[in-house]
Amino acid sequence: xxxxxxxxxxxxxxxxxxxxxxxxxxxxxxxxxxxxxxxxxxxxxxxxxxxxxxxxxxxxxxxxxxxxxxxxxxxxxxxxxxxxxxxxxxxxxxxxxxxxxxxxxxxxxxxxxxxxxxxx
Numbered sequence: 001x002x003x004x005x006x007x008x009x010x011x012x013x014x015x016x017x018x019x020x021x022x023x024x025x026x027x028x029x030x031x032x033x034x035x036x037x038x039x040x041x042x043x044x045x046x047x048x049x050x051x052x053x054x055x056x057x058x059x060x061x062x063x064x065x066x067x068x069x070x071x072x073x074x075x076x077x078x079x080x081x082x083x084x085x086x087x088x089x090x091x092x093x094x095x096x097x098x099x100x101x102x103x104x105x106x107x108x109x110x111x112x113x114x115x116x117x118x119x120x
Contacts, residue, residue, distance in 0.1 A: 047117040063106040
């Protein structure tokens with residue numbers, strides 16, 4: 001992730017902009033495919049027990065909540081840069097990036113935790 005901030009720190013604004021635009025486009029593509037998959041497939045219940053069950057649901061619920069919160073954060077962060085309000089962009093990006101990173105990582109963790117229970 002340091003790669004993204006290095007581009008801007010090294011004065012490579014166009015590279016940073018292309019990277020961020022690509023990330024947003026890929027995130028949107030993932031969201032569309034995720035929603036389409038879940039609209040056409042049965043739900044899978046988590047089959048774990050004990051403490052892991054609570055850990056799973058904590059991660060899942062925080063992931064869902066923050067995945068909703070991150071959408072306007074990303075759009076606002078992108079809009080600030082697009083409108084050349086770089087100071088505002090920088091301030092909100094410091095909040096947006098860790099939330100986005102948590103959502104990305106927790107989504108993978110949730111998938112890995114539930115994958116043994118998928119019917120094959």
